[in-house]
Amino acid sequence: MSYALKRTLIYAALIAWTVVALFPIFWTFSTTFKVAKDVQLGHIIPWVDFKPAWLGLRAIGLSPDTIFNPSTPREEFIKRFVNSIQASVGGATLALVIGSMAAYGLSRFRYKWKIWQNRDISFFFLSQLILPPVVLAMPFLVLYKELALLDSMIGLIMIYALMVLPIVIWIMKDQFDTIPQELEQAALVDGCTTWGAFFRIILPIALPGMVAAFILSVVLCWNEYFFAALLTSTNAKTLPVMVASQTGSQGISWWSMAALSSAAILPLIIIGVFLERYIVKGLMTGSVK
Amino acid sequence: MLIRVATVLLAALVILQILYSSGKISVGFGTWQPILVAYAGWSIALCTGLVLRDGETGWRALFVLPAILFTLALVIFPTFFGFYIALSDWNLQSATGRQFNGLDNFYQMLGDPYVWNAMGNMVFYVASVIVQYAIAFGLALLLNADIKAQKFFRVAFLLPFMLSPVAVSWMIGKSMLEYRFGPVTKLLRYLGWKTPSLLTDPWLAKTTIAMMDAWVWIPFMMILILAGLQAIPKEVQEAAKVDGATGWQGFWEVTFPLMLPVSVSTVILRIIFQLKLADIVINTTAGGPGGATDTVSSFIFREYKDRSNVGYGTMVAEVYLILIIIFVVLLLWGASRFVKRDR
Numbered sequence: 001m002s003y004a005l006k007r008t009l010i011y012a013a014l015i016a017w018t019v020v021a022l023f024p025i026f027w028t029f030s031t032t033f034k035v036a037k038d039v040q041l042g043h044i045i046p047w048v049d050f051k052p053a054w055l056g057l058r059a060i061g062l063s064p065d066t067i068f069n070p071s072t073p074r075e076e077f078i079k080r081f082v083n084s085i086q087a088s089v090g091g092a093t094l095a096l097v098i099g100s101m102a103a104y105g106l107s108r109f110r111y112k113w114k115i116w117q118n119r120d121i122s123f124f125f126l127s128q129l130i131l132p133p134v135v136l137a138m139p140f141l142v143l144y145k146e147l148a149l150l151d152s153m154i155g156l157i158m159i160y161a162l163m164v165l166p167i168v169i170w171i172m173k174d175q176f177d178t179i180p181q182e183l184e185q186a187a188l189v190d191g192c193t194t195w196g197a198f199f200r201i202i203l204p205i206a207l208p209g210m211v212a213a214f215i216l217s218v219v220l221c222w223n224e225y226f227f228a229a230l231l232t233s234t235n236a237k238t239l240p241v242m243v244a245s246q247t248g249s250q251g252i253s254w255w256s257m258a259a260l261s262s263a264a265i266l267p268l269i270i271i272g273v274f275l276e277r278y279i280v281k282g283l284m285t286g287s288v289k
Numbered sequence: 290m291l292i293r294v295a296t297v298l299l300a301a302l303v304i305l306q307i308l309y310s311s312g313k314i315s316v317g318f319g320t321w322q323p324i325l326v327a328y329a330g331w332s333i334a335l336c337t338g339l340v341l342r343d344g345e346t347g348w349r350a351l352f353v354l355p356a357i358l359f360t361l362a363l364v365i366f367p368t369f370f371g372f373y374i375a376l377s378d379w380n381l382q383s384a385t386g387r388q389f390n391g392l393d394n395f396y397q398m399l400g401d402p403y404v405w406n407a408m409g410n411m412v413f414y415v416a417s418v419i420v421q422y423a424i425a426f427g428l429a430l431l432l433n434a435d436i437k438a439q440k441f442f443r444v445a446f447l448l449p450f451m452l453s454p455v456a457v458s459w460m461i462g463k464s465m466l467e468y469r470f471g472p473v474t475k476l477l478r479y480l481g482w483k484t485p486s487l488l489t490d491p492w493l494a495k496t497t498i499a500m501m502d503a504w505v506w507i508p509f510m511m512i513l514i515l516a517g518l519q520a521i522p523k524e525v526q527e528a529a530k531v532d533g534a535t536g537w538q539g540f541w542e543v544t545f546p547l548m549l550p551v552s553v554s555t556v557i558l559r560i561i562f563q564l565k566l567a568d569i570v571i572n573t574t575a576g577g578p579g580g581a582t583d584t585v586s587s588f589i590f591r592e593y594k595d596r597s598n599v600g601y602g603t604m605v606a607e608v609y610l611i612l613i614i615i616f617v618v619l620l621l622w623g624a625s626r627f628v629k630r631d632r
Contacts, residue, residue: 014431018445020504025448027472028460040470098355105352121353128364130617132565134586135610138374138593138603139367141381148320162363165356194348223453225568226586230593240455244572254464261456268451276444279451283509284516 031258032056039254059256084222084239086153091160092217096210099168104198107176128166133226141230151235159227164217174285175209212282215275219268239264291341295334302327332358375604382597394604404605407583410495414566414584417499418559425510433518450508454568461501462573488574491581498582501569510555517551553624560620564613585609
């Protein structure tokens with residue numbers, strides 16, 4: 001096979017998959033601006049095939065021409081959007097705080113409590129990756145009802161923290177393992193306490209890992225649907241649950257569904273485009289051993 | 290000392306609340322929330338106590354203790370509490386509350402064709418991981434090739450993984466595959482398929498769900514494999530070329546064997562995630578047609594949503610958990626032997 005032909009084939013394959021990966025996203029964004037006729041005729045390219053309209057954005061009260069009018073859908077949408085931000089950032093932060101601490105401890109010290117040693121503790125945390133959400137869902141439903149945490153933001157944040165905790169510990173332990181121990185030893189000689197060395201010396205160095213773990217956690221929590229659908233209703237409902245509840249009803253128009261879906265994925269696409277290297281870094285952790 | 294006092298205090302509160310909620314005494318809290326607060330207080334007391342008693346060792350223990358206490362309260366306790374629920378007939382909507390019914394749920398499960406159908410579907414979905422792996426490996430090789438605009442392609446390939454499964458269900462499942470005017474069905478008609486109803490025929494629906502799932506998850510495997518590829522020194526492949534290996538031979542005889550450990554861990558990790566598959570199924574087909582696309586998770590989800598019966602759903606979930614643990618342990622054991630033998 002000649003060199004030029006090989007290059008052409010590689011680029012053809014790359015572009016083909018790019019289309020597969022990006023077309024659904026493009027489709028969703030463009031459908032936001034379609035009217036019924038364009039949807040039915042399957043028009044695809046804006047300005048050429050169809051004239052963009054504000055129908056979709058108007059359906060969630062965000063179109064430029066009506067943005068100053070009061071609108072119930074907009075209030076609803078903004079509430080869900082804010083809920084999603086609170087739940088995902090809250091969950092990721094909580095997981096990052098206790099996860100980093102645990103990862104540091106496991107990376108640096110030898111623990112021995114009865115038969116429990118470092119390996120067992122690490123395994124204890126990582127093994128939770130196996131646990132499917134369904135197993136926890138019903139007990140949480142019953143417990144949260146008793147604890148009066150059903151449909152509350154705190155309850156959701158705790159679950160999300162729990163969900164991403166093993167991943168955070170995994171990434172952070174890997175990160176701390178790459179930092180040489182001599183750094184803290186020097187700090188300890190200078191009179192730092194263990195925790196002082198952790199906060200002042202190690203955390204600043206481990207910052208890239210923390211950012212990676214945080215962003216990956218935020219993305220996972222933002223997309224979480226299962227727990228949110230079971231444990232929240234009017235008050236703490238998040239954006240995915242709102243999107244899902246709209247898909248169920250048949251009468252809903254495509255453009256408003258598209259607008260909602262676009263709103264749900266837009267933050268992720270922004271994160272993906274600008275912070276891609278952190279996501280990749282987070283995912284790559286531990287795969288190469 | 291502090292630890293003992295805190296433990297006694299917590300135990301006293303729990304006993305008080307149990308007695309109150311079973312109606313034996315009249316003093317108590319309206320909900321169980323104070324018990325959770327008490328647990329948090331006990332945790333703080335435990336941490337402080339350890340620091341006071343053990344000094345430096347206590348300070349060190351303080352790093353992992355919060356995570357352990359958090360996990361104990363929110364994972365281990367609910368999982369075991371689940372067995373208590375599983376042994377009962379408990380409809381959250383009805384006034385009768387929990388009724389102990391022993392192993393009835395278990396026997397009901399054994400005779401429930403829908404549960405076994407869902408388990409069978411899980412086998413199909415897990416098997417589809419192998420196809421995803423092959424595609425992901427191909428994409429990783431493409432990205433690892435000496436190409437221009439590598440960053441652009443990497444971002445583009447990664448994006449599907451980051452999207453919310455619920456949004457994906459609508460974007461692809463409900464709109465692009467729509468029977469009358471979805472772009473994919475239109476394309477299929479154009480290619481000569483008269484009735485491209487992708488979600489009404491059982492096997493076709495299953496395959497479609499697997500493809501949507503692949504669309505989301507291939508980037509995840511791709512990134513892991515890419516990390517492995519980048520860790521292979523360039524000299525190794527150069528050496529193979531010097532020895533006269535063609536690209537194809539070089540791949541099968543050099544790259545692929547070197548990638549085996551990464552491949553095995555990627556596939557296992559992916560299978561573990563695949564066993565949780567639910568969101569796409571719930572939102573695209575709701576398990577239909579006739580349970581053809583059901584996963585265990587989506588089955589239990591509907592069992593609760595439709596009937597509010599937590600007892601039966603929890604029993605299925607706990608049995609599923611046990612099956613998963615056995616399966617994953619066997620998988621890890623088999624994989625470690627497989628990788629060792631090949632070395």
